[in-house]
Each structure stands twice: as structure tokens, then as C-alpha cells.
């Protein structure tokens with residue numbers, strides 16, 4: 605699996621599909637890896653260049669000591685696209701990945717042709733909430749949060765499905781330092797002002813049963829960007845790409861067409 609040294613750390617990424625195709629960059633959420641996107645890949649329009657990576661502190665990317673800043677996470681995405689000589693990508697970010705997408709569009713609009721802000725917001729939670737999470741990881745360990753996290757991440761239907769085990773294992777396999785590092789980055793992020801200055805094609809996606817970034821929160825951010833539109837996926841939670849991959853991919857495929865990306 606390819607790794608690149610970006611901003612002084614080793615970043616695990618994949619660059620797949622047609623090297624000459626329209627580029628799409630996927631950015632994962634807290635306590636997931638690039639594997640988050642695996643279920644939708646077979647359903648995406650053919651001929652795309654699909655780039656994914658493990659956010660620092662996650663998966664097979666290096667785990668630098670916490671805390672991380674949002675500026676650093678944005679720099680990692682920027683450095684990966686520069687490394688691969690990609691411009692004008694469709695950037696699809698989920699949750700903290702959607703925050704990175706916003707930051708990247710603000711900083712380097714030449715890299716971002718359009719974006720999908722999935723289950724995300726300009727600001728997520730409160731500083732107190734993130735401090736408490738960091739404290740729980742330090743004192744009790746990440747695994748103690750697994751059941752509560754699954755409740756926040758998934759719809760009632762999905763909580764009874766056998767596939768849940770895969771996502772719980774992904775959560776439990778997250779390096780604690782990486783989790784705490786990214787919690788600190790989210791804690792320090794309020795993109796309401798910079799995101800409201802963005803002018804680019806944007807699709808928001810929300811899950812009707814999302815316990816982490818509920819639809820109204822996602823909508824509030826999406827509506828900051830003139831012309832952006834929003835899709836609500838019913839009976840899904842925080843990770844609709846895991847729960848209803850075909851429907852999620854269909855939204856991305858339609859958006860790719862709409863933005864003349866393919």
C-alpha cells in the first residue's frame with residue numbers, strides 16, 4: 605500500500621481507478637479509516653480517479669502525539685493532492701473529513717472543484733464535550749466508548765445488523781492518540797465565517813437518525829454556501845455510506861454529472 609511523507613509524517617493512501625479520470629478525494633471521519641468508503645466504491649460512476657487516505661492518527665498513517673490542529677489536517681489533504689499533482693477534485697468529506705474539506709476549499713480553491721459535505725458542520729459539538737471525550741479516553745480507554753459511539757453513528761435498524769461488528773472493530777482499532785488528536789482539532793474549529801465566504805458547487809448529505817451531526821446542523825452549514833443543495837437520507841445515521849452505500853453513491857454520481865465533473 606502506498607505511503608507518502610507529507611508534513612513530516614507517513615500518510616497511507618490509495619490512488620485508484622482511471623489516472624486520467626475526474627479526480628475524487630474522500631476524507632474519512634473520526635475513528636474510521638479509508639475503509640469507510642469501501643462499500644460505495646463498486647457503485648460509483650466508472651472512469652473516476654479515486655483517492656483515499658487515512659487521516660493522521662488513523663489506520664496505517666503515522667500517529668503523531670496529540671493534539672492536532674485543523675490547520676494541520678487541512679495541510680495533510682493539501683499535501684496529498686499536491687503530491688499526486690491533482691487539481692480540481694471533487695472532495696467528499698464526512699464529519700471531521702467534511703471540516704477538512706471546508707478548510708481545504710477556503711485555503712486552496714484550485715484543488716477543489718466541488719465538495720460533498722456529508723454528516724458534518726462548520727462547528728461540531730462544544731469545547732467542553734470534546735474535552736470530556738479526551739478525558740474519558742485518557743482515564744478509561746477508547747473501547748469503553750464503543751457502544752455509545754455505535755448508538756450515535758447508526759440508525760436503529762442498522763444497530764441490529766451483523767455488519768455492525770465491522771464498524772465497531774474499526775472504532776476500537778483506532779489509536780487512542782490519534783482519536784484524542786483529532787478531538788482536539790474538532791474542538792478548535794469554527795468555520796462559520798470562512799465557509800460562508802465559499803463559492804463553489806456543494807452538496808450536503810445528512811442522515812435522518814444521525815446522533816452526532818443531526819440534519820438541522822448539517823443544513824445550517826450547507827446553507828452558508830449560496831446555491832448549495834442538501835439531501836436527507838432517511839433511516840440512516842452518521843455514516844450513511846456504510847448503511848446505504850448504493851443510495852449514497854447515487855447521490856455522488858448525480859452530483860458529479862450536475863457539476864459537469866464527468
Ligand SMILES: O=C(O)CC1=CCC(=O)O1
Nearest residue numbers: 633634699700701756816
Ligand atoms: O461523535 C462521533 O463519534 C462522530 C463524529 C464527530 C466528528 C467525527 O468525525 O465523527
